[in-house]
Amino acid sequence: MEFYERFPEKDVFEVNGYEIGIFHGHGEKKTTEKRAQETFQDESFDIIVFGHSHIPLVRYVKKTLLFNPGSPMDKRALPY
Template sequence: MKKILIISDTHMPKKGKMFPEPLLEVLKKNIDYIFHAGDWTAQSVYEELKTYAPLFGVRGNVDKENWSNTLPEKVLVDMEDIKIAMVHGHLGKGRSTPERAYRECEADHADLIIFGHSHIPFYEQKGSTILFNPGSPTDKRRQKQFSYGIAVIDQSTITLNHHYFS
């Protein structure tokens, strides 16, 4: 069984100097992996997150500093019989961010597609694929609350939940 913290669009330090306490509480618990779907803004976010758990991340559209060139546009991970694809969601064709993310990963036949970009929490089953956007723990924009996601993968079963805080 694996427990995964899913975040995106931290936009730090512009939208926060440090991680909010609700997120820090999760990071200090038994998280097996962290997935960050882009728009980190600063390398310090990457460096801090990798001190908590193994980290998978992609480059977002605002990640312009040199360090972010080492981040891929897409990540593919097989974990306990679940195939995970992750993109930021700003590339490709499609009217909505979920549609762009799906089209960018469709050929990968992923069980789960993680994306960000819109800052809007999203969960939808499309055929045999789950589309999941955790929202943002630091830049809620027009959302009522900040958010992140938790995935629990147990063999070929995945449970996903959004967690909200003010």
């Protein structure tokens, strides 16, 4: 099975009453964080999880927690 057939571009699920949106973060222009926010702009979530940039991030925008776990190996532009 092809990767893109198995995993959607974005997904939505609930865990312990928390609404969670997940998105890889790829795209053009804007920051990865902004693209993740705009992907779910018409929906209300407790948490948005995204990646792509490999740069860890944990912060709130209004009442939504934005979380990028970063990368365990390739830190890209960050010092090691």
